Amino acid sequence: MAYDLILLRHGQSDWNQKNLFTGWVDVQLTEAGRAEAARGGELLVENNLLPDVVHTSLLQRAITTAHLALETADRLWIEVKRDWRLNERHYGALQGKNKTEIREEYGEEQFMTWRRSYDTPPPEINDDDPYSQAGDPRYADLGDAAPKTECLKDVVERFIPYYETEVIGDLKAGKTVLLAAHGNSLRALVKYLDGISDEDIAGLNIPTGIPLHYRLDENFKPTNPGGTYLDPEAAKEAIQAVANQGKK
């Protein structure tokens, strides 16, 4: 038995374009991001990878990306599951800040520690910060457990239990799963799927809008380690662009 899992980072968002730390701030896709999402849907069709169920975060850039990709693939009718545990990493007090300015103010080492270290979160965001999620009704059930900052380790700890129950549950039922999420929440999942070390995950970046296909064996281990981007050439270029963010 083999299983098909497709990971899709949302298309370019307004704040990707503006070079701002985003995290849980609910920004929209740009026109380019919407086009990337539709192209993602075409790639699913071209590769005969038609999802039976879609899992998304609670953030509109992932929700809209999934919607546009599924519209293009004529699969808008499939079952939808949304959960905060697929959300982007909460970027704490950095949310809304310009990446280049933070790099210049704090230096390359601190910038990269906040951005890519496994277990050092940025400072917590204050509840009265304009980019705080305090009081956002979609997180009301979380109460005091709602994060005010997260490192990648925190994302692994919330996302993987969801993956192991909800996503593997759907795969076991024979469904092709589309998982529409975010740069860092997908890095958490790829770390787990490919057994990447805490150190090496710092160097892994995920491009926007290009489906990443994992074929899993009966033990849910990848038969294609690292996954397969459905547009490998575009992925190569876009991965470098993510790595270079914050540099002038």
Ligand SMILES: O=C(O)[C@@H](CO)OP(=O)(O)O
């Ligand atoms: O700002 C963010 O939330 C993420 C994803 O866009 O950025 P980075 O790649 O710097 O972790």
